[in-house]
Amino acid sequence: MADPRLLELRDVTVTFPVRAGPWRRVAGQVRAVDRVNLSVASGESLGLVGESGCGKTTLAKVAAALLKPSSGEVWFEGERLSAMTGSRLRQMRRRWQLIFQDPANALNPRFTVRQAIEEPLIIHRLDGTVADRRNTVAALLDKVGLAETFADRLPSELSGGERQRVVIARALAVQPRLLICDEPIASLDVSIGAQMLELLRDLQRREHLSYLFISHDLRSVASMAHRVAVMYLGAVVEVASTEALFRVPWHPYTELLLRSAFQPLSAQGVAGGEAPSALHLSSGCRFRARCPLAEQICVDQEPALIPKNPPYEPALRLAPPSVGLAQGSASPRLVACHKRP
Ligand SMILES: Nc1ncnc2c1ncn2[C@@H]1O[C@H](COP(=O)(O)OP(=O)(O)OP(=O)(O)O)[C@@H](O)[C@H]1O
Numbered sequence: 001m002a003d004p005r006l007l008e009l010r011d012v013t014v015t016f017p018v019r020a021g022p023w024r025r026v027a028g029q030v031r032a033v034d035r036v037n038l039s040v041a042s043g044e045s046l047g048l049v050g051e052s053g054c055g056k057t058t059l060a061k062v063a064a065a066l067l068k069p070s071s072g073e074v075w076f077e078g079e080r081l082s083a084m085t086g087s088r089l090r091q092m093r094r095r096w097q098l099i100f101q102d103p104a105n106a107l108n109p110r111f112t113v114r115q116a117i118e119e120p121l122i123i124h125r126l127d128g129t130v131a132d133r134r135n136t137v138a139a140l141l142d143k144v145g146l147a148e149t150f151a152d153r154l155p156s157e158l159s160g161g162e163r164q165r166v167v168i169a170r171a172l173a174v175q176p177r178l179l180i181c182d183e184p185i186a187s188l189d190v191s192i193g194a195q196m197l198e199l200l201r202d203l204q205r206r207e208h209l210s211y212l213f214i215s216h217d218l219r220s221v222a223s224m225a226h227r228v229a230v231m232y233l234g235a236v237v238e239v240a241s242t243e244a245l246f247r248v249p250w251h252p253y254t255e256l257l258l259r260s261a262f263q264p265l266s267a268q269g270v271a272g273g274e275a276p277s278a279l280h281l282s283s284g285c286r287f288r289a290r291c292p293l294a295e296q297i298c299v300d301q302e303p304a305l306i307p308k309n310p311p312y313e314p315a316l317r318l319a320p321p322s323v324g325l326a327q328g329s330a331s332p333r334l335v336a337c338h339k340r341p
């Protein structure tokens, strides 16, 4: 990959105060993100998966500089965002854009599609003349597969899929290098979601975009991401190329996640159990309460995320053949587990 330093999260931690009681006094801290190191290279899609509440959206907000980390650093194109303020940060913000799950909330209901797409152009002073703007809006709509006639419609006059296309056109208006997509197809039905993924893949090829792609739907992650990071209770527990991860999930939690997505309940061999809370993290490995391989060392020591080498010939093939796997780079596989060689 050409630029390994497009987005880099270095040792990022985010804690939130937890309030309780009638006076909403601070009763503790939740570690929503815990010492995460991740990077997205130029032209790469990094998938981010994990159970609800594991910290994916919080991480996305930190990556988009919408939330300051409690500790750690965020770098973009070799510049440290945490050290930036005011106009420099505003200038940088057009280099990445966020796409959330619900396109209805992302669009002002009183703005036409044209106004919605023109707004970021005006904010970032990329607007030019009225004729320039008209041409730019038409070109952006074309990129996302919508005719120019959509420009004068209101969001309420669009389907969910069309709205999400407008959100993507609006994001592309400022010529970003990275799209941070947080559950971008979760509110769409299956066939419209599949078309949206095709559009995102196509845009990546044509515009050389990078994605941080967050989804509960492992099939869409398998088809979109070159590499996948697996989060559990705020921490990244495995990072691998998509092909490697879906063929041989190496961390016991990744295995659980993939089994529950791709196999019937009767065939799921790993203990499921209640997900512990990030509020009450125990010592040692954070997955140990649910892990069938747990031993004393898992109680005593927290495993570090380090390079590991699963056997080449897989014991498990959890992704069904119908799932197209994106081909990733040959980057080393990282796993946080004492028991996996
Ligand atoms: N503003 C906040 N104040 C307090 N706690 C928060 C706040 N935002 C998130 N959290 C907590 O941080 C943890 C991570 O939340 P986050 O929204 O990042 O999870 P997620 O992985 O995106 O979940 P989902 O898959 O359901 O979207 C959760 O325990 C959540 O309750």
Ligand code: SF4
Binding pocket: 251, 252, 253, 285, 286, 287, 288, 289, 291, 292, 293, 294, 295, 298, 303, 336, 337, 338, 339, 340
């Ligand atoms: S470190 Fe121990 S408890 Fe944690 S995932 Fe590995 S085997 Fe399971």
Ligand SMILES: [Mg+2]
Binding pocket: 056, 057, 058, 182
């Ligand atoms: Mg979320």
